[in-house]
Amino acid sequence: MTVHDIRSFNRFYTNLIGALDYGRHLYAPYTLTESRVLYELAHSPRTEAADLRAELSLDAGYLSRILARFEKDGLIERAPSERDTRRRQVTLTARGRETAALLDERSSQAVASLLATVPAGERQRLAEALRTVRELLSGGRPPRAEDVVLRERGPGDLGWMVQRNAALYAAEYGWNTDYEGLVARIVADFAEDHDPYLERVWIAELDGRPVGCVMCVRDAAPATARLRLLLVEPDARGLGIGDKLVRACVDFARSVGYRDLVLWTNDVLTAARRIYQRHGFVLVAEKPHRSFGADLVGQDWRLALHGTPGDG
Structure with a gap:
């Protein structure tokens, strides 16, 4: 295994993901990062701005701009945290939940179309290979x-x-x-x-x-x-x-x-x-x-x- 092998795989996979989204505007009108923030808000019980920033390793200013856009679009509401009034709690509105669900559905459909090209008997091997990659690149650490x-x-x-x-x-x-x-x-x-x-x-x-x-x-x-x-x-x-x-x-x-x-x-x-x-x-x-x-x-x-x- 060389640096070239990993970079080659990265190019292959990013091209593959790009092909899935070609002409479909998978995350439109939001960027991939904005869609990931929406996903976390819809699926994670930790929805304070500080938690989102730590979970996604985002710059505070960048996350603030994303949340400001979401608030302007009517996707979220922000209020002082019940645990600490110095922190901000972020909550999806009904429109925000609908938008997150739509983006999630589009993503699932895109991955399903990719899996459709893999023979049924090979899908378990693919899943095990993906788990192996995650385990090896995480340094063998236990799950967190x-x-x-x-x-x-x-x-x-x-x-x-x-x-x-x-x-x-x-x-x-x-x-x-x-x-x-x-x-x-x-x-x-x-x-x-x-x-x-x-x-x-x-x-x-x-x-x-x-x-x-x-x-x-x-x-x-x-x-x-x-x-x-x-x-x-x-x-x-x-x-x-x-x-x-x-x-x-x-x-x-x-x-x-x-x-x-x-x-x-x-x-x-x-x-x-x-x-x-x-x-x-x-x-x-x-x-x-x-x-x-x-x-x-x-x-x-x-x-x-x-x-x-x-x-x-």
Whole structure:
């Protein structure tokens, strides 16, 4: 391997990406950097200007100009941070969320068109090769919290959520297929009928593979959202992924105007319960029950958000 080899690959890949965007104006009317800032605002729970600057290694003045343009275009709102009034919190507006989703969709379609040229039997080899490149060029360091990306669901993700929930809870708690059936019904209900403005799924991704998920859906109670199916893969724990997923759910529920966010869990899920407590959820009721082949204590938790759905 020589410097020439890496530079040659860089030329190949940049030409490839340029070809994908040729004539399609993939990121128009925004630059690639501006689109990346929008992506972070849509997918990261850390949305203070200082966090964005550190995450993307951007010059403060350059980021300020990007945010000023977004504000002028009606894509974001800026306000003092709740944690520190000297810092600025950046929040996407409804128009901003739509724009970020459009750019994300265009990018996904472009990559899908690229993958369509790769035989199905070779795609796993391609994925492994990409992971190998990242691992080698990162110096073999262990994954860090900032390597985790939150994104919205894509094709196959809902099926992955059912499979991984069933497999992990069977392995870690001995739950039977009744739990898999429950998860399958929850996911099927979302797939068949959900409001994209008021309901959402997030996938946590590390090195190009899904390692966690959570879902926010409307509850039967008025002005109330429900957090469901929080999961983090065992080999990805310790990176704050559960916190990121719950924060994304809380921020989303608050941004679209729900008054309350509720969830149901079981007392044996101690790690998850600690996450909920850190984010301000309060235990409001618990009841013993026999489900999934085990004797459990079900718990209802609630977080007050304020507002009314659709007002935000």
